[in-house]
Amino acid sequence: MRKTDLAIGLYILAAIVFLIVPLPSVILDVLLAFNLAVSMVILFNALFSREVLNMSTFPTILLFTTVFRISLNVSSTRLILQNGNPGNVVRTFGEFVGGGDGILGIIVFIILLLVQFMVINKGSERVAEVTARFTLDAMPGKQMAIDADLNTGAINDTQARERREKIQEESNFFGSMDGATKYVKGDAIAGLIITVINLAGGMIMEMMRNGTAAGDAFNMYSVLTIGNGLVNQIPSLMISLATGILVTKVSKDADIGDLLVKQLFSIPKVLYIVGGSLIFLGIATPLNTIVFTTYGVIFIVTGRVIAGKMEVHSIEEQVALEEDSTDEIRKPENVNTLLQVDPIELEFGYGIIPLADVNQGGDLLDRVVLIRRQIALELGCVVPIIRLRDNIQLNPNQYVIKIKGIAVSEGEILFDHYMAMNPGYVEDEISGIPTFEPSFHLPALWITESQRERAESLGYTVVDPPSIIATHLTEVIRSHIHELLTRQDVQNLINNVQEANSTLITELVPKLLGVGEIQKVLQNLLKEGISIRDLITVFETLADYASTTRDTDVLTEYVRQSLKRAISNKYFPPKETTSVVTLDPKIEQEIMGSIKQTEQGAYITLDPEKTQDIIHSVEEEIQKLENLGKNPIVITSPIVRMYFKKLTQDYFKDLIVISYNEIESNVELQSVGMVTA
Template sequence: MFKFKDISVLLFVIIIMVMIIVPLPGWLLSILILINISMSLIIILVAMNITEPLQFSVLPSLLLVITMFRLGLNVSTTRSILAEADAGSVVDTFGSFVIGGNPLVGFVVFAILVIVQFLVITKGSERVSEVGARFTLDAMPGKQMSIDADLNAGLINEQQAKERRSKIEREADFYGAMDGASKFIKGDAIAGIIIVLINIIFGIIIGMLQMGMSIGEALSTYMQLTVGDGIVTQLPALLISTATGIIVTRAVSEENLSSDVTSQLLQYPKLLYIAGGTIFLLGFTPINFWLTSSISGVLFAGGYLLSRPTQELEVDQIEIEDEEAARQIESTENVVDLISMDPIEFEFGYSLIPLVDSSQGGDLMDRIVMIRRQLAIELGVVIPVVRIRDNIQLAPNAYQLKIKGNEVASGELMLDHYLAMTPGMEEDDLYGIDTVEPAFGLPAKWISEDVKDEAELSGYTVVDPPSVVSTHITEVIKKHAHLLLGRQETKQLVDHLKESYPILVEEVTPDPLSIGDIQKVLAKLLREQVSIRNLPVIFETLADFGKMTNDPELLGEYARQSLASQITKQYADESKSLRVITVSGEVEQMIADHVQQTEHGNYLALDPESQQRIISSVSEKIEQATLQSENSIILCSPTIRMYVKQLLDRFFPEVIVLSYNELEPDLDVQSIGVVKAG
């Protein structure tokens, strides 16, 4: 259903069409002319009172409508002038007032008005619009990177970043639209000049040939009407052009144009004394002494009045600033602020500042943005903003990564070196500083740039320091992703899923599973590096089994089995084969017999001697697999998989434990060892 405002705009457009086609009486033309002037005044007043261009983002479209309205008025008034030698009281009044009994003077005044609008205001606005659109588009990539940097530094949140990006896009669209709209204004000015010439020339011809006027009478009549018509149409056009120029030249400010002009123009009161003295000296020339004295007196008085309250204002300002500083100190000492904690923190020593300083070529912030996007795709969870800060308590080349306030990883970088990872050669004669690659614990060396080519030719994997720390951050966040997924983050994932699968979500939560239950299931999957991006499949499983049990361990196992295709693709090679360490029937039976069931969940209660025998067998098989450059993957039956994982987590946390139900049937599984009980 249309609102009144919508209907009014539609009616306005229809009136424009009627004006062009249907002859209008003089009284109606006078009303429309006054409406045109009123709208132009409103537009320029709005342009002067906004603080940034986007507050008047409708202006480009409004300019087109107003231009069409003004051209429609030109057509209607031209028809009335040529047909009836009458265009209403407003046109006649403006014409007689401007001409003042002398048609030639009136025409010259009108010509000056048109020239000022066309060559000065309209031409300048068009140029500024064009340059503004070009520079806005050129500055977009830099502004986007600045937003990403603020987001990574924790200065803004995701919602604020989204709003800033939207504002940048709207600014680009606005200046582009203004560039196009200014062309219409220029065309309107040219059309106004042509219409005036038509009115004068054809008015004289029609007046002499059809109305029997003398040439002097025709010239006086049609010159007055033409000038009056030109004034009432060009005056609003001048206001619109000025408003356009104000908008496109307006810098973003906290105040409107009037406040900025008065505050900035009069911010140095002493300069009024100099201006007043200069005007006073002009009085000793043939210029009227009393006139110059009066003006200089006004300037002196203005300078005195503006200077007098400045000292009081400065004192008041100091007091206000002191109060503001006290409030800020009190705010920063708020206990609530002190106990807040960032989910992820990256701290570094002062020698590593070039890593994050864009002026020194540092791109770590941009890399972290890409890491968060990459992990969102891989794991299906939104990684919180990484707070980056320097820490003078760290060694100059050291860095550390914290998850919820606890240090989970650390390392050292040498910014003027490259990290070369050994290809496994027994004779390692490359010159460098021995170290360990931080992400995977591989033996490596810090080498200088002059031996980089030699290392690459020798088969070493050579990476620069930013890549080293980026890889380390990525692997650490992947390993601890389950710690970053709390109930609040889970609720956001559920709400996002509900937009596409409302029935599925309603069947799972809040009954039979709470957000906390779902969070535990998802965290269990992430803990074992299983992506939760395929939430619909996971929720289908929870809907099927959630009514039978709310044990997150069991629900996690069911979810893993439903993600069999994903898990198979994650670990199998391109030929769809998988080499694994299997668990013997004896060990499986032993584990199954020692599972204790309680009301708080199931757990494995295996005696220490049996545990030791199984651990020793697993250790031996893992060592053999490592010698054969094979991944340590243990395969067992679905009923004991989670208990095997629980048993091995304390000794081999990196070992992957899969069940037969988590693999696709057509996968070629090859056993490279068997875990036995003795």
């Protein structure tokens, strides 16, 4: 058993024993002094703790000390009524506080009891109740704030878990404090009742046993009773005060002493006004002139000293800031910050700043958070933090999207305007400034706020500027997400899966595949818009086939076939016939015959003229699908799919190439053409 456990057990056991076993007055003196010391320790710990959770065990401490103090009160009462000798501590408190006058001692004791019961206990109980209620009501908002920080990448999973645990601890603490304050209230009432019993019982027993006169008995037992009451109520008062301090503590950044001095004596103007008012009262009224003018002068001088310190501090801060700026420029390490490249950047001209400024009602930052959440749900990949910066070198209404420091797309918006796009069936025209929608390069018009309602009634799709930028940013991220997936990201994904599937990860990494090889497979999937959210299926497929091949392209095809339900659901709506284009078997044979295998992978050695014929045929067939308003989908045999995709990807960015093995059996397809050469 640890020493701390033994000490706490003895403390509680002693409190129970004292209720039963009579104590000698000498031992009672020792225990009363110990009780007083413990109360001081609790009070000053509560005063100087930086936050309430530093005293998270306070409700339990409050219960233990209350029981111990009541047991001492019972023991002292037993000695008072038994022989009138409760020891030195009780007698000294009674004689010193009351000055030998029983009536004066009773009055002082009653005042002390009223202060504790009516002021400190009542206030602490109310504050604890309100704080517990507010803490419970604020929990959902705090949880949402943690989730938002986690989604934006401001904190990691460990920090989020720590914050959630802290919120739970605060809720439990204030809930316990709400109930623990009832102990303090009951302790005060019990102290009052015990005091009355001591005085009345002692007088009756003294008069009946020894025939002492009522006045002498009152003088004798009033001193002992008041001493007993004070020696128990003063520790109780200190613990009540500690309770009030804890439930009213609002800051965790500094000690309470620093805060009080700083907040009360940090504004010289206040001290000047107080000092002037005191001097006026001392001169213009019958109040003691020396006392009031002295205080007034002290306040004015203190205000002047604080003002001088503030001026010096301000100058020192300014000088230090200039020195820090100079040192920062001179540092050789300062160049290192220029070498860092942000994965995703959104730069915009000064005319777009209001869209990103929360103080001006902009919600672009919130939309960026939603983009990261949307991509995570859609593709199963965590998007890196998106940096938003203003750039005075851009046109006022221009914005640029950069991937790894290189601009990949840009756009321009008109502030206070809306973009109206014709979905294809609107015949009526509206006036506006011609433009192109930046994400899909569709023709559109810039219209004013007054035209918005009419455009919507005619059937136009009307979009506000923040939505235009957010949609454009989302499409750019989708098309480049495979470039943003790093080895560290893959390792984090592996760690997440390993928590519940340790056997799978132990078999796969690093025995069969390295992190880099898994990264290549995931990048291949993301490059064609296939979600990697179902990582367990991906990893299990890799574990099944990695023993026979480590070609990441071939492994990608196996994974795609395992994900055929997701692929079919993505491209082939249920209960609908989807129009597609097929690949001529002769072309498939020619492609397979031109494949050369090397240590670095396979590549196609098809004749350039043949390649051009295939590309022209693909272009013609895709045009048929686009005329029907359908997605450009080409169906091939499994063994040819990845090579045909490589052959056409530089010519058709949006071409979807799917093998027969990636299609569910219940999907209905209709071929509207065939790629030939």
